[in-house]
Amino acid sequence: MNFHPHPFEQFQLWYQEAVSQKLKYPDAMTLATCTPDGFPSARMVLFKGLNTRGLRFFTNYESRKGQELLQNPRAALVFYWSIFDRQVRVEGTIEKTTEAESNEYWNSRPRGSCISALSSAQSQEVASRDELEKRFFELERKFAEQPIPRPIHWGGFCLVPHRFEFWMEGAHRLHDRICYERVGTAWNMKRLAP
Numbered sequence: 289m290n291f292h293p294h295p296f297e298q299f300q301l302w303y304q305e306a307v308s309q310k311l312k313y314p315d316a317m318t319l320a321t322c323t324p325d326g327f328p329s330a331r332m333v334l335f336k337g338l339n340t341r342g343l344r345f346f347t348n349y350e351s352r353k354g355q356e357l358l359q360n361p362r363a364a365l366v367f368y369w370s371i372f373d374r375q376v377r378v379e380g381t382i383e384k385t386t387e388a389e390s391n392e393y394w395n396s397r398p399r400g401s402c403i404s405a406l407s408s409a410q411s412q413e414v415a416s417r418d419e420l421e422k423r424f425f426e427l428e429r430k431f432a433e434q435p436i437p438r439p440i441h442w443g444g445f446c447l448v449p450h451r452f453e454f455w456m457e458g459a460h461r462l463h464d465r466i467c468y469e470r471v472g473t474a475w476n477m478k479r480l481a482p
């Protein structure tokens with residue numbers, strides 16, 4: 289298999305192939321963050337496209353991940369598409385997306401998702417499911433037939449990559465591993481042993 293010399297292009301090729309398979313979540317990726325003193329944590333989030341800097345996802349800035357990313361702006365992402373036996377790993381630094389990008393994505397979301405984001409102090413303890421639903425329905429009534437404003441604590445992050453690794457299963461577990469490392473504005477490409 290030939291790999292594109294630019295990792296963003298290679299990523300788009302594999303990502304579009306995954307999207308074409310009509311998987312439920314071709315855009316699901318594991319996001320690993322780390323506290324300033326080195327304790328990692330990981331969870332799934334949805335990939336929301338590349339901008340000129342890197343890979344975007346959206347969340348609550350006050351959530352556990354949000355706080356970890358703001359305090360230690362370094363992260364790793366992992367995609368796995370079992371249908372193709374492919375994994376992509378991405379490592380880099382974290383920036384907030386612009387307000388315009390966060391607004392644009394917020395405005396594209398279904399109303400229910402916006403109300404849910406508004407009603408949920410993500411990662412904080414809640415007394416019960418009932419409490420969550422009560423808050424959701426209150427906000428639904430409050431904003432009936434009105435635009436739902438994006439809260440300032442909700443928005444995007446962009447992972448600006450300095451390393452990509454494309455992994456593909458091979459016969460006899462002799463897998464392909466193609467690694468790209470950023471050197472200034474160029475990308476250095478090498479093959480790793482499986």
Ligand SMILES: Cc1cc2nc3c(=O)[nH]c(=O)nc-3n(C[C@H](O)[C@H](O)[C@H](O)COP(=O)(O)O)c2cc1C
Pocket residue numbers: 313316329330331332333334335345346347348351352353354410411
């Ligand atoms: C497939 C999948 C996609 C998800 N996408 C997102 C997402 O895009 N943004 C988000 O904040 N949480 C998303 N979640 C929920 C997170 O995994 C996590 O439960 C939540 O963000 C709280 O994480 P934290 O406490 O580490 O901040 C998703 C979960 C799954 C299983």
